[in-house]
Structures are given as structure tokens and as C-alpha cells.
Amino acid sequence: xxxxxxxxxxxxxxxxxxxxxxxxxxxxxxxxxxxxxxxxxxxxxxxxxxxxxxxxxxxxxxxxxxxxxxxxxxxxxxxxxxxxxxxxxxxxxxxxxxxxxxxxxxxxxxxxxxxxxxxxxxxxxxxxxxxxxxxxxxxxxxxxxxxxxxxxxxxxxxxxxxxxxxxxxxxxxxxxxxxxxxxxxxxxxxxxxxxxxxxxxxxxxxxxxxxxxxxxxxxxxxxxxxxxxxxxxxxxxxxxxxxxxxxxxxxxxxxxxxxxxxxxxxxxxxxxxxxxxxxxxxxxxxxxxxxxxxxxxxxxxxxxxxxxxxxxxxxxxxxxxxxxxxxxxxxxxxxxxxxxxxxxxxxxxxxxxxxxxxxxxxxxxxxxxxxxxxxxxxxxxxxxxxxxxxxxxxxxxxxxxxxxxxxxxxxxxxxxxxxxxxxxxxxxxxxxxxxxxxxxxxxxxxxxxxxxxxxxxxxxxxxxxxxxxxxxxxxxxxxxxxxxxxxxxxxxx
Numbered sequence: 154x155x156x157x158x159x160x161x162x163x164x165x166x167x168x169x170x171x172x173x174x175x176x177x178x179x180x181x182x183x184x185x186x187x188x189x190x191x192x193x194x195x196x197x198x199x200x201x202x203x204x205x206x207x208x209x210x211x212x213x214x215x216x217x218x219x220x221x222x223x224x225x226x227x228x229x230x231x232x233x234x235x236x237x238x239x240x241x242x243x244x245x246x247x248x249x250x251x252x253x254x255x256x257x258x259x260x261x262x263x264x265x266x267x268x269x270x271x272x273x274x275x276x277x278x279x280x281x282x283x284x285x286x287x288x289x290x291x292x293x294x295x296x297x298x299x300x301x302x303x304x305x306x307x308x309x310x311x312x313x314x315x316x317x318x319x320x321x322x323x324x325x326x327x328x329x330x331x332x333x334x335x336x337x338x339x340x341x342x343x344x345x346x347x348x349x350x351x352x353x354x355x356x357x358x359x360x361x362x363x364x365x366x367x368x369x370x371x372x373x374x375x376x377x378x379x380x381x382x383x384x385x386x387x388x389x390x391x392x393x394x395x396x397x398x399x400x401x402x403x404x405x406x407x408x409x410x411x412x413x414x415x416x417x418x419x420x421x422x423x424x425x426x427x428x429x430x431x432x433x434x435x436x437x438x439x440x441x442x443x444x445x446x447x448x449x450x451x452x453x454x455x456x457x458x459x460x461x462x463x464x465x466x467x468x469x470x471x472x473x474x475x476x477x478x479x480x481x482x483x484x485x486x487x488x489x490x491x492x493x494x495x496x497x498x499x500x501x502x503x504x505x506x507x508x509x510x511x512x513x514x515x516x517x518x519x520x521x522x523x524x525x526x527x528x529x530x531x532x533x534x535x536x537x538x539x540x541x542x543x544x545x546x547x548x549x550x551x552x553x554x555x556x557x558x559x560x561x562x563x564x565x566x567x568x569x570x571x572x573x574x575x576x577x578x579x580x581x582x583x584x585x586x587x588x589x590x591x592x593x594x595x596x597x598x599x600x601x602x603x604x605x606x607x608x609x610x611x612x613x614x615x616x617x618x619x620x621x622x623x624x625x626x627x628x629x630x631x632x633x634x635x636x637x638x639x640x641x642x643x644x645x646x
Contacts, residue, residue: 184571185593185622189603192592194459196638200357201550202461205543207353210535213345213542216252217402220245220341221530225334226318228370228377231290233330242369245316246292249367252348253296260355269293269384273376281374286328293381295366296351300553302360304582310394310552311364311385312350312545313378314343314401315371315486318528320513327373333514337530338402338502340371342538346398346500349542354550361553364392371399371486372511378486382493393642394450394552395497396545397487403537404506406524413503414534416471417541420499421451422478426491440596443476444628444645446496447487452600453642454498457548462540470540473503474599496642500541506532555639556580556587559616559631562646564624573624575646576617577631585611586636591618592643593627601630601643 220226223245230241238244250266257264270292275282295313300306318336322329335341344367351365370376378397385392403414423442424433436442455472462470479485479499487497514527557580565574575591588608592601607618630643 185627192601192604195640197460204353204356208349208539208542210539213538214535216345217337217341217530221335221337227330228317230330250294256351263355264296266296284327284373291370291377293368293377298363300360300362301358305360307391308361309390309392310549312347312396313366314347314398315340316344316367317369319372335528337528337533339400339510342402343398346542350546353546359553363549375489378489382489386493392495395490398500399485400501401541403502403534405532405534406506411504414537416473418475418501419451419454419472420475420479421447427494449643450496451498454548461547555641556583556633558641558644562631562644564646571623573622574619579614590632592630
């Protein structure tokens with residue numbers, strides 16, 4: 154006879170009181186959960202929710218098809234002079250720049266559109282030298298939406314995708330730019346996200362600044378993004394978050410029943426790429442390998458998804474956090490920003506189809522059981538790309554609206570005690586309506602579970618709170634929140 158599992162568990166529990174064993178008393182709650190408030194999703198901002206409605210699949214389809222029509226967007230084609238008109242990466246560069254200029258026109262001049270142009274020379278001895286066999290011009294396009302609040306405008310968040318593409322010719326000869334390299338999913342989809350974020354967010358007056366980028370040279374070894382990230386560091390950008398979208402097309406290969414369209418993967422480094430030996434020693438000693446700035450950015454993306462695309466809503470969409478920098482044997486442009494010390498994460502669809510990445514375009518003969526090869530637009534789900542774009546835009550808007558991160562967050566560990574005392578500085582330019590959330594979670598939990606709200610006295614710049622919780626059992630962080638509920642990134646001590 155078969156019993157439902159729930160009924161079986163109920164029988165076992167009932168049996169414990171009739172001679173099969175003594176019922177055990179309910180365990181006491183641990184100190185970190187006793188009288189604690191659980192973290193809830195932040196309230197969605199109505200103005201942001203309205204702006205997200207401007208992101209539509211039809212325009213994303215137009216963008217991806219336009220990029221595919223350039224035939225190839227191989228970075229090395231920038232040096233070729235015999236391409237047909239409207240073909241090659243230079244034509245794609247001009248088209249993308251024109252799209253940002255059109256957004257700038259529609260918003261009345263709110264964007265600063267830039268070209269970051271440089272020559273990648275293999276004689277430099279860089280690791281990508283084999284993939285760029287001769288000096289090659291590379292152009293990144295980026296547009297800056299300056300923050301409307303003078304006290305917050307120096308803070309910046311950035312979204313990017315790469316617009317270059319390759320086919321399988323290059324794996325035998327990187328100088329071979331012949332043949333079609335449509336790059337619909339990898340990564341016209343990411344460029345579409347960046348453009349749609351610009352179209353949506355220029356409708357808002359955000360306190361902090363937002364950068365919308367499309368980079369080249371990704372397939373040659375992250376060359377373009379490395380240059381842009383270094384430029385950001387040299388120019389002193391206060392870059393708090395980088396969202397890299399690469400292969401976010403929601404592959405639609407017929408017969409693939411394992412693709413999931415209700416989520417996007419978000420990859421993040423656990424140990425900062427720039428960690429010194431001393432910092433690494435501390436991270437290992439304190440078990441803080443999962444609390445890098447990039448990991449906190451990934452958690453903020455997931456928090457934003459819960460706010461704007463809740464499971465109970467009509468169109469749930471979640472961020473599936475992958476606690477590693479990237480996929481096996483792969484890399485992406487967020488790594489360039491990690492290497493410059495910035496918090497950066499990668500968005501990628503749930504399940505990739507490698508027949509549609511880095512492949513020559515091949516249509517098998519009728520009746521063949523061989524798959525179509527090539528990164529073609531017919532295998533992109535434009536509705537899925539739109540959902541990824543909305544999540545990016547909501548995250549950017551939330552972080553650009555929130556106060557900056559609390560600074561100099563410290564746990565007082567001078568004494569052996571079962572309470573925990575934390576200290577932190579108010580972020581620069583924080584207004585009188587800013588309060589703080591002290592967050593904690595068990596050391597084995599992936600995301601923040603509990604919160605204590607701290608409201609500072611007027612004019613206090615250095616804050617202190619003591620909680621009756623042992624720091625040995627949990628991880629702590631602090632974030633700043635404004636009156637509308639916009640949350641900053643969490644800062645781990």
C-alpha cells in the first residue's frame with residue numbers, strides 16, 4: 154500500500170506519542186533568529202516600474218536583426234578596406250553610436266556619447282596577442298546619463314554587452330575574418346539590453362550616473378572591456394556596479410526542453426580579483442569568501458528581481474545566483490572590471506546551445522538530422538531578452554536612486570563576547586532621510602535572512618550598533634536605504 158509522503162510523516166509524528174518513541178521538545182531558536190525580522194523584498198518604485206514598460210521585445214528584435222545584417226562583426230575586420238558597404242564591425246560601430254545619439258536626441262541632450270578608440274598591438278606582449286595577429290583598431294561606445302543630484306552624481310553604475318562576433322574559422326586562423334558571423338545571441342542580445350536600458354532610464358531623473366556601453370574585442374580576449382575598465386580607473390570613475398550581459402538570448406532551439414525562461418544566471422566572483430595576500434589571509438580566516446563586492450552586487454540583482462518580478466506576480470523572473478566568476482572554460486567582460494577592482498557580474502541565459510555560438514553558419518540538407526549551426530536570430534527569444542533588460546534597468550535604477558554604500562564597516566573584535574558591535578560611516582552626501590539596515594545570515598546561507606533597522610540621529614556621521622548575536626555564527630553587512638526604500642549595495646565588514 155502506498156501513502157503520500159505527508160501522510161507518512163504525520164503517522165510517524167503521531168506514533169511518537171503512542172509508544173514508538175518520545176516526542177522531542179521544539180528546539181530553542183538560536184540567538185540570531187530570536188525576535189529577528191526577516192528580510193523582505195524592497196518596495197518597487199512606481200516611476201521605475203513605469204519606465205520598464207518602455208522595454209519591448211519588438212525593438213529588441215529590430216536591434217538584433219540590424220546587428221546580424223552587418224554580416225560579420227569580427228573585431229579584426231575594422232582594418233579591412235575591401236568589405237562591401239554596410240558590412241563589418243566599423244559599420245556596426247557607427248550604427249550603435251547612432252542609436253545612442255538618437256536616444257540622446259529624444260531625451261533632449263541628456264546623454265554624453267563617447268567613442269573609446271585605441272590600437273591593440275600584439276607587439277605589446279599581451280596575453281591576447283595570438284588572437285590579434287596585427288595591430289587592430291578597437292572602438293568601445295559608451296553613453297553617460299549624468300546624475301541629477303549634485304551630491305550623488307559622481308557615483309556611477311554601468312551596463313554593457315559586447316558587439317563583436319566570430320565564427321569557427323578563427324580557431325584555425327585568428328586572422329581569418331571570412332564568412333558570416335551573425336552573433337545574434339553572442340552578443341547582439343547583450344548590446345540590445347544596453348540600448349534598451351538607455352531608452353528606458355533616460356525617462357527618469359536618477360540621482361547617480363548611469364553608463365550604457367557596447368564594447369568590442371571580447372572574443373579576442375576581453376580587449377575592449379579591459380581598455381574601458383582601465384579608462385574608468387584612470388579617470389577616477391566612482392563605479393559601484395557593472396552589469397555585463399553576454400548570451401542572454403534565451404535560446405529557442407527546437408526540442409530543447411531544459412531551457413528555463415523564468416530566470417537568468419548571474420555569475421559573481423567570491424574572492425576579489427585584486428585581493429592582496431593580506432586581504433586573502435583575512436578572508437580565509439573569517440570565512441568571508443562569499444562576501445566580495447561583486448557577490449553583494451549579485452545579491453542586489455536577486456533582491457531587485459523579487460521586487461519587480463515577484464513569484465506571486467503574473468510574470469515572475471528571478472536571478473539565479475551562481476557563486477563562481479564565470480562558466481567552465483569561459484570568460485566575459487565583467488572580469489576586466491573585476492581586475493580593476495570594480496564590483497561586476499555576468500548575466501547569461503539558463504542553458505546555452507553551443508551549436509549557436511562561435512560557429513560557421515551551416516544549414517543541413519533537407520531530411521538531415523544534423524542541427525542548424527550558426528548564431529542566428531531565429532534562435533533568440535526576444536521576449537526573454539526583454540525580461541533580462543527590464544531586470545538590468547530596474548537594478549541600475551535602484552542603485553542609482555539609493556544612497557551610496559556605508560563606508561568603513563567594522564566589527565569590533567577586540568574582546569571575546571557573545572554580542573556583536575558594528576561601526577560604519579554614513580555614505581557621502583547622505584540626506585537626513587537615510588536609514589540603515591544591518592543584515593545577517595547564518596554562515597551556511599547564500600543570502601541575507603535577517604535585518605535590524607537603524608535610524609541615526611541628525612548629523613551623526615559614524616554609527617554604532619550592538620546586537621545580542623554571536624559573530625561566530627553569522628555573516629554581517631550594512632546597507633543604506635532612503636525614504637522611498639531604495640537600497641544601496643550591502644557592505645560587508
